[in-house]
Amino acid sequence: MLDIRLIRDNAEQVKQRLAGRSGDFASLVDEVLAIDTQRRAAETERQKLQSDRNRISKEIGMAKKSGQDTSAIEAEVRGIGTRIDEIGREADVADARQRDLLLSIPNLPHEACPVGESAEQNPEVRVWGTKPEFAFEPKDHTHVAGALGMIDFEAGAKISGSAFVVYRGAGARLERALISFLLDLHTTQHGYEEISPPLLVKSECLVGTGQLPKFGDQVYHSAADDLYLIPTAEVPVTNLHRDEIVAHEKLPINYAAYTPCFRREAGSAGLGTRGLIRMHQFDKVELVKITTPETSMAELESLTANAEKVLQLLGLHYRVIELCTGDIGFGSAKTYDIEVWAPGQGTYLEVSSCSNFGDYQARRMNLRYKDENGKNRIPHTLNGSGTALARLFVALVETYQQADGSILIPEALRGHFGAGKIG
């Protein structure tokens, strides 16, 4: 959520920076400005009337004590009460409308965010490793892992429908090994605290991180309980500190969480047709940071480096791209995507999206921190996958497949997996 004062005082600048995004938000800014004027006028009027009522009510109390008749003056205050109700409703409606509008305006892209219209203009930041060479035609992971009995799409479809999968045997074990490899790496080498959160959350959490109200059709919802299945651990983990004032000594806060992620993928083309690449449910280890505004950009670099380390240790070729203003996520101010090479696909797959949200999420969830001078300030929040599992699984299987159909397990993972190869 943007600061209404920022919009009020720098409307043109705000519009200009939002213009870099895809979509037109200038009219929303105008609308919020208009409602803000209305809201403040009503609020001022209401408070003046309340002040009158408080004063007169006090006089009634004192008059009654001294035995005077107060019926005339009571009637007068009744009139004020009616007026307060009327103007109060007006103020409340305007206030709610203003909040709705603010919640549907995306974050301002950071000055450091490259300007561009779409994904084609995302600059490549760096490349690690090289595309592996094969003495044979590398196969798709569905064939390699399918032949070894590691994944079963038919079983997934039978139980839950399309775009669900059952991992089994070495596949299930590989998935589990990856999860503990990732968590161990981030908690013991990178200084993150491990979190295992609930997978069902209240709507407030989704508003806090920005999925609601705009993207409600992408999350699973249990109407009977009004709870939502998390689309990413970002939601419960960042909201751990919703409505809190955190002491500055605690910053930066670093959390790592493994959770399954649930996404409806409504309207996604090609859902489930490319093996494990786009599923309704997938595992992910998420990294979340809460930092001071001064350090958030440096923390974005370290968070991204922490995620990259995963691919380096597994010996997987990848590239890092920076999202341009036209491609950046709704709440993000600056984002790096890490894309791993999948030889069987002949393409790079996004396995991590590392974003600095600035104060956008923190303001939505009323998260603050007390600085060195005892002043309440709004911290910055960041998150990134470290990394998504299903696609990591794809890259691993496709990169380490052998001519005989077996899969080699990279050195770094052998301790967790308990073997050097599959098949």
Next chain:
RNA sequence: GGUGAGGUGGCUGAGUGGUCGAAAGCACAUCUUUGCUAAAGAUGCGUAGCCUUAUCCGCUACCGAGGGUUCGAAUCCCUCCCUCACCGCCA
């Protein structure tokens, strides 16, 4: 799911209709004094909104949440949520 007890400021905890945003204690900050690894005293110390050139002043709201009664609600009434205990059920 049932029954009972509760939800007050960073914490503990008073407060059952009228100068209560709320006593007191603890914690914290600044200052003073004695002195020295501590003690005593003074002062200050919640959040948000409105007004405003202003983080001054002033005003408003907030005592789990939302409604209601009343001239006036932390205090009375209703609904809901949460915590704790016991029972039931259960991985």
